[in-house]
Amino acid sequence: MSKQKLTIAISGLNNVDSPGPGIPVIRGIRESVDIDPRIIGLAYENLEPGPYMREFVDKTYKVPYPSEGVDPLIERIRYIHEREQIDVLIPNFDSEIFVFIKLADKLGEMGIHTFLPTLSQFEERHKSNLPQYGEKHDITVPDSRPVTSFEDIEDLVRKGTFSWPLLVKGKFYDAYMARSADQARIYFNTVSAKWGLPVIVQEFIKGTEVNVVALGDGSGRTVGAVPMRKQYITDKGKAWGGITLDDPSMLDFTHHVMAATRWRGGMELELIRTPQNELYLIEINPRLPAWVYLAVAAGQNLPEALIKLAMGQKVPAWTRYDVGKIFIRYSFDMICDLDAFRKLSTTGEL
Amino acid sequence: MKIKKSLAISETGFVFDPSTGDSYTLNPIGLEIIQLLREGKSREDITKAMTRTFDVDSLTFERYYFDFLGMLKQMQLVESDE
Structure with missing residues (x-):
């Protein structure tokens, strides 16, 4: 069967020491057995590594920061869409999710699919609302x-x-x-x-931080979920190494959150496991995390499933993943021609 | 004392706890004791086996043995009802 050709626009290309999820998401999509992607990078800065990683990103366009307002952003997306005919757009920064939720209908009218949480799902899980969120959905929170x-x-x-x-x-x-x-x-x-x-x-809840990457289809069903513990943490608190866990209680917790909130899209649950083995939810990040490729390697290609859901396709739920799969992040100096930097800086395209 | 069923223990003494992601390295004696515990052997059986193999009397062995068990418990490598 031939692969489905899709043009996919992705942000979060800052593959730096506090990395955005863009490149790992692209890596998963590129490994899809069903999708033949053309990846359009959406970059905010000239020195985000993603645009120069040509094995991952086919073409990059700079976009205005969401803080500059919705209109300049949608105009820029329209410009890109006219040239690239985007099928799916995946925003990967927490700070842009709100704007893209607001723009989802407009994007839909243009023929650009997204798969994002609803505005109320996004708003109610804010850190500042955590106590009310916990009470409403029967979730233990600090x-x-x-x-x-x-x-x-x-x-x-x-x-x-x-x-x-x-x-x-x-x-x-x-x-x-x-x-x-x-x-x-x-x-x-x-x-x-x-x-x-x-x-x-x-x-402050004393315990070990553990995380789950998960994907919900919006009906309350968990399409996939992989629990992980950070093994090496940078001074910015980012995982530089991690391992998949065999922890049914974390999966039960995730299924409960998904079912109670009918979450739509990717999410990362940040949890604390206390010495008494209780799990506290400390944060929900409303998108796939930068370590999502660990889930792909463990057998759940969540970025691919996210694209399929955005395209309205049926996706079966995963029931297993490999336990004890480890990721070790590393840094690498790419050498680029000045011309590539010049092009992105002056024309906003690469 | 029952060792957690889910522990992965290699022949080289590498122990992996899949529920926490923690891993440990055992020396050959620790590995032998863990394997005997896994087989459900009693303290008496283990003491007999170890004093037969190594040049140690049962009193000295049991002192280290209980230390070792305490460590396994502290690291939550035994079944939680233990």
């Missing part, structure tokens, strides 16, 4: 509060709502453990300067 000033953190500690240590988190990325008011002030300023307000204060 106490979290949105704050808009350092004084709010002091108040929460004074009232006994939180005690040291606690976590200071950005609304999209970054988390710091503050052991004192002095540290909390520094982290509040760091996080708010980078990601804006509110900043999230979260109860």
